[in-house]
Amino acid sequence: MNSMYFTEEHEAFRKSFRDFLKKEVVPHINKWEKTGTIDRFIWKKFGEMGYFGLHSPEEYGGLNLDIFYTIIFLEELQKVNSGGFAAAMWAHVYLAMTHVNKEGNDHIKKKYLTPSIHGDKIGCLCITEPFGGSDVAGMRTTAIKKGDNYIINGSKTFITNGVYSDYLVVAAKTDTTSRNKGISIFIIDRETKGVSATKLDKLGWRASDTGEIAFDNVVIPEQNLMGEEGKGFSYIMSHFALERLVMGVNAHARAEFALEYAIQYISERQAFGKTLDKFQALRHKVADMASEVEMCKEFNYSIAKRLNEGQYIVKEASMSKLLSTKMADSVINGCLQLLGGYGYMEEYPMARLLRDSRLGQIGGGTSEILREIIAKMIIDKKEYKPAT
Numbered sequence: 548m549n550s551m552y553f554t555e556e557h558e559a560f561r562k563s564f565r566d567f568l569k570k571e572v573v574p575h576i577n578k579w580e581k582t583g584t585i586d587r588f589i590w591k592k593f594g595e596m597g598y599f600g601l602h603s604p605e606e607y608g609g610l611n612l613d614i615f616y617t618i619i620f621l622e623e624l625q626k627v628n629s630g631g632f633a634a635a636m637w638a639h640v641y642l643a644m645t646h647v648n649k650e651g652n653d654h655i656k657k658k659y660l661t662p663s664i665h666g667d668k669i670g671c672l673c674i675t676e677p678f679g680g681s682d683v684a685g686m687r688t689t690a691i692k693k694g695d696n697y698i699i700n701g702s703k704t705f706i707t708n709g710v711y712s713d714y715l716v717v718a719a720k721t722d723t724t725s726r727n728k729g730i731s732i733f734i735i736d737r738e739t740k741g742v743s744a745t746k747l748d749k750l751g752w753r754a755s756d757t758g759e760i761a762f763d764n765v766v767i768p769e770q771n772l773m774g775e776e777g778k779g780f781s782y783i784m785s786h787f788a789l790e791r792l793v794m795g796v797n798a799h800a801r802a803e804f805a806l807e808y809a810i811q812y813i814s815e816r817q818a819f820g821k822t823l824d825k826f827q828a829l830r831h832k833v834a835d836m837a838s839e840v841e842m843c844k845e846f847n848y849s850i851a852k853r854l855n856e857g858q859y860i861v862k863e864a865s866m867s868k869l870l871s872t873k874m875a876d877s878v879i880n881g882c883l884q885l886l887g888g889y890g891y892m893e894e895y896p897m898a899r900l901l902r903d904s905r906l907g908q909i910g911g912g913t914s915e916i917l918r919e920i921i922a923k924m925i926i927d928k929k930e931y932k933p934a935t
């Protein structure tokens with residue numbers, strides 16, 4: 548336990564969440580990885596246990612706990628070794644619900660946030676489009692005002708929970724002549740006429756559903772606009788700090804999981820008459836990897852603390868995701884090597900870990916885009932300000 552950040556209450560939560568995952572989730576993971584569909588009952592169980600509301604306001608059913616409960620939630624989710632299952636859960640809470648909580652009015656929060664906390668409704672966040680994800684301001688989906696309604700047309704892709712979610716938080720252009728200042732955020736019920744989704748096949752994150760979504764003359768009431776018209780880009784950028792920290796934390800946690808497994812493995816496996824953990828080449832490799840994991844973890848904890856204190860951590864969250872995801876890919880690859888041929892086998896954890904980890908440097912802002920943001924902040928002295 549790192550007592551600089553975690554109290555005994557935090558650790559008691561970690562233990563109970565870990566036990567819950569072991570009992571309720573782990574037995575189903577292989578099936579969900581095969582089918583690409585997470586059974587609905589587990590969403591409800593998460594809701595009943597309060598896990599979706601750790602960070603949400605009490606008045607809507609949340610627990611309003613400090614961010615280190617979220618850190619534990621994320622870390623333990625990584626350790627069931629299904630990046631897809633973890634993504635389905637954290638994308639619901641920290642992508643979709645974050646927008647509902649921050650930009651939704653009281654009516655929207657009662658209709659979507661409370662059932663999301665209870666596990667009765669699943670959400671997804673739709674920003675990326677087939678024509679491009681990195682250039683968010685270049686999106687082409689439109690939301691044109693007509694009387695008391697908006698008419699949505701366009702498409703989104705690579706959306707986590709994009710097929711099975713009950714509602715969609717959607718970024719669309721309300722002013723097609725503008726770039727970032729023309730974007731607004733809407734909430735759309737899955738059953739609305741004109742919404743359709745296609746499931747995508749992918750390298751990893753296999754338990755999660757990743758969808759391409761089409762909006763064909765979808766009519767929604769103007770009340771489904773979240774926050775102010777034209778402010779969507781600022782909202783998205785504001786929440787990216789949390790999302791990127793989430794992905795940084797996920798990365799250090801899965802690397803730690805891989806390393807713990809590999810250390811155990813080399814302490815049992817024999818070659819040339821001794822266990823592998825007696826070979827200096829491997830010992831030094833483990834020492835390097837452990838140092839990298841620890842450095843990222845400590846950095847991530849320290850910026851989580853700053854976020855919890857209300858600081859705006861755009862640069863640091865970008866750094867967290869940039870380095871932690873790179874470190875995780877490299878550590879998991881190194882751990883796979885420690886297992887030799889078994890590292891390549893599906894019945895051992897490294898194969899899935901390796902392919903799941905690879906998404907870290909792509910989703911939620913690629914490493915190239917993060918370097919752009921960091922360079923702008925440290926070279927051009929650009930400042931990003933919170934939208935809310």
Ligand SMILES: Cc1cc2nc3c(=O)[nH]c(=O)nc-3n(C[C@H](O)[C@H](O)[C@H](O)COP(=O)(O)OP(=O)(O)OC[C@H]3O[C@@H](n4cnc5c(N)ncnc54)[C@H](O)[C@@H]3O)c2cc1C
Binds near residue numbers: 672674676682749915
């Ligand atoms: C499994 C999965 C789940 C996802 N979940 C979601 C989700 O829930 N919601 C959502 O909205 N999106 C989601 N995404 C989308 C993800 O955020 C995008 O894939 C990502 O932002 C990159 O966009 P792109 O794929 O269009 O790549 P592009 O923008 O086409 O980029 C292609 C390449 O060019 C590079 N590049 C682009 N611009 C620059 C530049 N200015 N300088 C240097 N290099 C550049 C990129 O770094 C990348 O290497 C998900 C993606 C995946 C694969």
